Every structure is written in structure tokens, then in C-alpha cells.
Amino acid sequence: MVATFFTLLLLVVLCCSSLVIPTAKRYIESKYREMYKITRVEGGECRLTINEMKLMIQRYWVMAETSSPQFVMAGSVLSAISGLMCLFMVLTLVEAHIRLHLLHMYVVESNYKWSVIFILYIQSWGVVLGTIAPVSRWYFAARFKSSETGRRSLRDELKIERYWTLRLVEWRESSLRVQIRHHRCKKLLHDAKRLLLNICIKVQILVDSNKGLDLRRDVLLLEGEAELPKKILRNICNEVNKLIQTGRKKQPKNLVKLLNMSGNFKGVVKFDDNKEVPSLHSQEPPNCWSLPVVTLTRIAIALPNIPKDEFKELLSGVSEGLYFVKLIEKSVDGDGELTSIRNAADAVWVVAELYHKWQDKDIQQTSQNSRSYMHVLHELSGKAKKTFEDFKTETEDVLMQNPLNWPIEVIAANSMYRITQTILLAHKDDDQATDAEVFERLSVMISEIFAACLTNLVHFIRFECHSNVIKERVKRVGQAAVVLGKSEEIIEILQQRELPSFCMDPVKAANIEDWRRALMEVDNENPLASISAVSSNETSVPQSNGEHVSIELGDGG
Structure with missing residues (x-):
């Protein structure tokens, strides 16, 4: 019963995330386009130096990494709740194993002994394997927040931002798509819809104690999250620097x-x-x-x-x-x-x-x-x-x-x-x-x-750093970084010519x-x-x- 309860609660969390993600994606995309325009204007010179191109690629890399859905969800409260639910289910199964050994004498007399043990072990392995990713994301989110927790009050932590309930509010205020001629029935149905969505909004608020999206220069984060720690930002930049170094070899x-x-x-x-x-x-x-x-x-x-x-x-x-x-x-x-x-x-x-x-x-x-x-x-x-x-x-x-x-x-x-x-x-x-x-x-x-x-290498590298397709951004910026590393000497030779x-x-x-x-x-x-x-x-x-x-x-x- 405990495991079933956590499973159902996890289902509610996933349903809430399905409402949050589209709005979060639109918000991040709009911020990405704004940041892309700024970066493009600031790096608009035709003949950039190698260091300027390296800085440009680093900025695009940070934008691409932090705007990816994987990065956004990894630092969200949904990841923490999912990891917590999975961990509780693991603990429930650990308790089942302990109880199995303590009550072994009763299980021996059961006609379902072999099947009970078999099912328990199969479920245990499945839960353990399925828990690795959520708990890892939870650990990442915990480390992410721990660097700035001391600077924030409990009120800030519990504040709910608009984007968490924006989709539900839009549905609540919208008109019914079903054509009903009877005025009273139409009004009753509309009121029922508003009541149901109000309940869903309250549930959505109860699920979250986090904030939405915010943009800090080139970094795209969930609103209300602490500023990206320098260590994580340094690790992100090190990834693209390694790609440049790979090309340089x-x-x-x-x-x-x-x-x-x-x-x-x-x-x-x-x-x-x-x-x-x-x-x-x-x-x-x-x-x-x-x-x-x-x-x-x-x-x-x-x-x-x-x-x-x-x-x-x-x-x-x-x-x-x-x-x-x-x-x-x-x-x-x-x-x-x-x-x-x-x-x-x-x-x-x-x-x-x-x-x-x-x-x-x-x-x-x-x-x-x-x-x-x-x-x-x-x-x-x-x-x-x-x-x-x-x-x-x-x-x-x-x-x-x-x-x-x-x-x-x-x-x-x-x-x-x-x-x-x-x-x-x-x-x-x-x-x-x-x-x-x-x-x-x-x-x-x-x-x-x-x-x-x-x-045209400078134009190509700049062009390769941008993509309207989220899934291709990191890949394309990575390729641009490798090309820059390979072509550094070539660009320097050509920039000496008129x-x-x-x-x-x-x-x-x-x-x-x-x-x-x-x-x-x-x-x-x-x-x-x-x-x-x-x-x-x-x-x-x-x-x-x-x-x-x-x-x-x-x-x-």
C-alpha cells in the first residue's frame, strides 16, 4: 500500500510536469532568441580574433546547454520529488526483504513461496535500475541549490511563480469548445470546468515549492533558482574547451x-x-x-x-x-x-x-x-x-x-x-x-x-552556433568548437590578408x-x-x- 501510494503520487507529479514543461519551453525559447540577438550584435564583426571566436562559442555553448530540456528539468523541483518518491519505493522494498527473512518460517508453508520470492527480486531489480536516474538528478539538484541556499529565505523558497499554473489558468479562462445551445447547461458546464481547474491549480501549487524561469546573462535557469554556481558554469565551459582542444590536436x-x-x-x-x-x-x-x-x-x-x-x-x-x-x-x-x-x-x-x-x-x-x-x-x-x-x-x-x-x-x-x-x-x-x-x-x-x-570559416562557425531546433544546438555548437580548434592557424593566416x-x-x-x-x-x-x-x-x-x-x-x- 505504501509503494502504491508513492507510485500514484509520482503519477500526479508527472502530470503536473506535463503542464509545466510546454510553458517553460516557450519561455526559455523566447529568452534564448533574445540572448542570441544580443550575442550576435556583440560579436558582429566580420574578422574576429581567435580569442573572440572562442569566447563567442563559449557563450553559445552555455546558452545551448542551459536551454536544453534535460538541463532545465534536472535542476527543477520535479526532479527532486521524483527522486524522493523512487527512493521511498526502494526503502519499501528493502523493508520487504527484511520482513521476508524475519518471517521466513511462514513463507515456507505457503504454496506461493517460489513465486513470491521471484516476483520480489524482479521488482527489486526493476526499481533499483529505475531509481538510478531520478536519484542522480535529485543529487544534482541538491548540489545545485546547496551553494546558494543560505542566501534565500523560506518565503522565497515557498513562493509560487506564474508559469507553474499558467497553462491551467489559460484553460480555466478559455471558452468551451463544445457547442451547447441551452444557456443554463452551458453555464453549469463552464462552472464545473472552472471548479475542476481550480482544484488542479491548488494541486499544482501544493506539488511545487520552487520558482520558475530566470535568465542570468547567457545562462538560462528556472525562474527563482539560485544563480548558476561558478563551479558548474566552469564545468560547462570546460566541456566546450575540451572540444576546441580536440580540434586543435x-x-x-x-x-x-x-x-x-x-x-x-x-x-x-x-x-x-x-x-x-x-x-x-x-x-x-x-x-x-x-x-x-x-x-x-x-x-x-x-x-x-x-x-x-x-x-x-x-x-x-x-x-x-x-x-x-x-x-x-x-x-x-x-x-x-x-x-x-x-x-x-x-x-x-x-x-x-x-x-x-x-x-x-x-x-x-x-x-x-x-x-x-x-x-x-x-x-x-x-x-x-x-x-x-x-x-x-x-x-x-x-x-x-x-x-x-x-x-x-x-x-x-x-x-x-x-x-x-x-x-x-x-x-x-x-x-x-x-x-x-x-x-x-x-x-x-x-x-x-x-x-x-x-x-568564410568565421561566418560558418557563427552560423553553426545557432539552431532553432533544441535537440541540435549542443551538437552544432560542439561541431563549431571542433572546427575552430582545427582551423585556428588557417584563420590567422587569412586574417593577415586584405x-x-x-x-x-x-x-x-x-x-x-x-x-x-x-x-x-x-x-x-x-x-x-x-x-x-x-x-x-x-x-x-x-x-x-x-x-x-x-x-x-x-x-x-
Whole structure:
């Protein structure tokens, strides 16, 4: 009977919590949105330092952690009552075990001896296992309140806040949804509803001796709860600091070295000459950041007479860079418009990285059978054009009109054709360039595209810190913390460079086509001159190892 009483009381507590949680959730959500606006305004600078970004992530992490339903309920009085009820039931079962041994002689004579003992042990294990979580939450709440209990009076502890009974009051004051024409019956039913809800409100008040929700800067708490103890707040911050440290242990060293090969963003324009290279179709598919990078990398590793260490170093750097590029592209392309372009880049990169092939053709074998980089470029360009022409002749004109509907191999072939033709045009008057020089120029071009794309890392990290979905907040802020740890050195390198003015707009800065249009408006030089043979007009850019490499910048460099 005692256990049954506590079980029924626990049921009443859970019913009360079902009325409290929706109101508490709405309140916390509104406070979260207000705090998010404040945090966003305070951290609104485009070029934040690493320490400022770390502080921003810590603030978002605290907001996400303390606004989660698990955290809110763990510190509420409902957790304490639930734990207390479960503990009483455990004590009741302990008393049953003791009584069983004391009255063993009577149980022996019972026909239900084995079943009574079996049921008792099964119930005991079930109650013990089910009590672990509630009692743990109760212990947490007790520790949480103990740090500030001395500062509060009994009157404060017993004060009931509005949010505990808000839902019941709304129901009590609302009109009946049932259509009743008889006035007296309608009035009696309405009075009965008010009487019943008044009783429920009194029960709700009796269940609680706690207060509702309150916001202390970035921390979201139940109203009336003591301010979050410094130790708990420090533990919450330590969690996100550990995630940042985890990312810091995985710094992309090869990508950093690749980025140090360039000092500007001209590669965004240089990889494709829209004016000189004719289109294979009237409609050109849009570019994403990863597609030209993987295409240029495939061309670079196909060049003959390249040392294996440089070959592997470039692959490693590109692989590390694509990790960040894919995160940025996915966050920007929320509606999935460029999914086919991104899938094309991803599919061909896997084949090129693992098997050194393109379109089922061995790139290294092609290089060995070719006498120079010119032959490699012509062969890759010819195969890409043939792939596109075969698709064009076998496909209806309706499907050809929208390039986003093309198969990924056709999208990749179109990119390969345009980039190889651009390089061939740039070197048509330069037969003296060596394979190593062309490899270096392609590496610099890849570096410049990466640099332009990775300027969006600050925007991505800030964007990743916010989510309207409660369940995703902690996960997304955690991912942002890991990305920050991984990219600290990258962000520092890029913040030393002068960014174009349009980069202040996060939407334009995230789109490679907007970069190309803006850079071509600023500098109308011929992009072919940038990747042609090294002439007297060149500059020296320091590499991460202290060496210098000559990079052609063109007339406007």
C-alpha cells in the first residue's frame, strides 16, 4: 500500500510536469532568441580574433546547454520529488526483504513461496535500475541549490511563480469548445470546468515549492533558482574547451603549407577563362568551391615527372582542405540547389584520390605514356569533350536545358574540359615551361581558391552556433568548437590578408561565382596571363618552411 501510494503520487507529479514543461519551453525559447540577438550584435564583426571566436562559442555553448530540456528539468523541483518518491519505493522494498527473512518460517508453508520470492527480486531489480536516474538528478539538484541556499529565505523558497499554473489558468479562462445551445447547461458546464481547474491549480501549487524561469546573462535557469554556481558554469565551459582542444590536436599541416604558397585570391578567376574558352553547351552549370579544386588537383597529379613526395603532399593538403570546404558548401546550399555539382566533385575526388583515375582511366598511366604536360592536357581535354558529346547526342534536348540535371560524370567532364582548355591557352606560346613549373602554378591556383573559400570559416562557425531546433544546438555548437580548434592557424593566416570589400556580405562571400564576378570587376586583366610562363613580372611569396616561390601575378599584380 505504501509503494502504491508513492507510485500514484509520482503519477500526479508527472502530470503536473506535463503542464509545466510546454510553458517553460516557450519561455526559455523566447529568452534564448533574445540572448542570441544580443550575442550576435556583440560579436558582429566580420574578422574576429581567435580569442573572440572562442569566447563567442563559449557563450553559445552555455546558452545551448542551459536551454536544453534535460538541463532545465534536472535542476527543477520535479526532479527532486521524483527522486524522493523512487527512493521511498526502494526503502519499501528493502523493508520487504527484511520482513521476508524475519518471517521466513511462514513463507515456507505457503504454496506461493517460489513465486513470491521471484516476483520480489524482479521488482527489486526493476526499481533499483529505475531509481538510478531520478536519484542522480535529485543529487544534482541538491548540489545545485546547496551553494546558494543560505542566501534565500523560506518565503522565497515557498513562493509560487506564474508559469507553474499558467497553462491551467489559460484553460480555466478559455471558452468551451463544445457547442451547447441551452444557456443554463452551458453555464453549469463552464462552472464545473472552472471548479475542476481550480482544484488542479491548488494541486499544482501544493506539488511545487520552487520558482520558475530566470535568465542570468547567457545562462538560462528556472525562474527563482539560485544563480548558476561558478563551479558548474566552469564545468560547462570546460566541456566546450575540451572540444576546441580536440580540434586543435588535428591541425591540417599540409593545408597550412598549401595556403602559404599564395598571397592573394586570383586563382578564383584564373582557373576558367569565360571569354576565350568556348562552351560545350549554351547553358553552363554553376560552380561550387570543391569542383574546380578537385579538377585542378586531378590535372596536377596527372603531370609527368613530379616527385612522389610533392604528389602526396598536394593530395594530403587538398584532402584536408576539402573537409572545411564541404562544411561551408553544405551550410550555404541549404536548399540543395547545388547538390548535383557538389556530388560530382565528391565522386570524382574519391576516384582520383584513392585510385588516381579519372573517368575510369588511369591518370598515372596516361602520364607515363605522354611526353610532356601538353600531351596530358590534350588527352584529358579530349576525353572530357567526348564524354560530354556522347551524352549530348544520346539525351533529349529538354533534359539538356538545365545543367543541374546533368549526370555527375557529365558535370565533371564539362569542368575538366574548360579548365584544361584554359591552361592550354595560357601556355600556347610557352613551350619551355617544365612539368614541375606547371605543377607549382596549379598548386598555387588551388591554394588561392582554398584561401577565398576558407575566408568564410568565421561566418560558418557563427552560423553553426545557432539552431532553432533544441535537440541540435549542443551538437552544432560542439561541431563549431571542433572546427575552430582545427582551423585556428588557417584563420590567422587569412586574417593577415586584405579581403575584398564584398566579403563583408556573408552571402556573396560564400559563393564562388560572386567572387569571380567581383574580382573581374576590380581587375580586368586577362586571367590567362596569370598562369602563363614566369616572366619578369613576378613576386615572391614566403612558404611555411621559409622558402620562396615565384608566382606570376599578371599586369595588375
